[in-house]
Amino acid sequence: MQISETKAIVTGGASGLGAAVARALCAEEAAVTILDRDTDQGMALASEIGAGFQPVDVTEESSVEQAIGEAAAQMGGITACINCAGVVIAERTLGRNGPHALETFRRTVEVNLIGSFNVLRLAAEEMARNAPDGDGCRGVIVNTASVAAFDGQKGQAAYAASKGGIAAMTLPLARDLASQNIRVMAIAPGVFRTPMLESLGQEVMDGLAADVTAPQRLGEPQEFAALVLHILGNCYLNGEVIRLDGALRMR
Structure with missing residues (x-):
């Protein structure tokens, strides 16, 4: 897939990892539509980088159908x-105030896992209409997992379950969509410098960076975006989860 000929949708594209991906794609002259709940921030970024914008709630079927239809048109x-849209919570299975709230567990899985599947299944329907490119490919799907899928920390039961689901469905999705010549990949990032992480303060960020093997620092969103672009351009990458974490192993 030639990046300059790519027509991409990026969920969660108004900030963080998604924004970095949208910027990188636009810099390579790809057509991009940002999908996000934050209309103000999404429209501002879209205007800045020359992308389109569609408001969306990834958990709502009709919302995603409309956004994808408009983006495709x-x-x-x-x-x-x-798919970069997601939420994160920290809540223990049994804490001082009682058991883990069922609603927060459900919401985390609904946004991170079901939301990603909701978007990709409808995007795949659009991709199946494409003529194959020079490699015979009609489209590429890249989901965002997390290292928490493999070594989640305490308080991460909901988050790890949602990201573990992303990792687990990667190969079945690739197999399902092989007949349509659509590739499916996932990236499992470690600790990255995003607005969500920066809100925790410098001391917390320094502590997280200290656990990274090398380079001993937080990942930069641009590094995540660079891997996305490589996946899009490398037609032999399919059905795999790639850790992007500086050899971090959480404990």
Whole structure:
């Protein structure tokens, strides 16, 4: 897939990892539509980088159908779907105030896992209409997992379950969509410098960075975006979860 010919939707594209992906794609002259709940921030970024914007709630089928339909109409199709929308909570299974709230567990899984699947299944329907490119590919889906899928910390039961689901469905999705020549990959990032992480303060960020093997620092969103672009361009990458974490192993 030639990046300059890519027609991409990026969920969670208004900030953090998603924004970095949208910026990187636009810098390579790809057509991009940002999908996000934050209309103000999403529209501002879209205007800045020359992308489109569609408001969306990834958990709502009708919302995603409308956003993908509008994006496909504006870009003349969809060839890439990058799912970065997500939420994170910290809550122990049994804490001082009692058991883990069922609603927060449900919401985390609904946004991170079900939301990603909701978007990718409808994006795949659009991709299946594409003519194959030079490699015979009609589209590429990149989901965002997390190292928490493999070594989640205490208080991360909900988050790890949602990201573990992303990792676990990668190969079955690739197999399901092989007949349509649509590739499916996932990235499992470690600790990255995003607005959500920065809100925790410098002391917390320094502590997280200290656990990274090398380079001993937080990941930069641009490094995540660079891997996304490599996945899009490397037609032999399929059905795999790639850790992007500086050899971090959480404990």
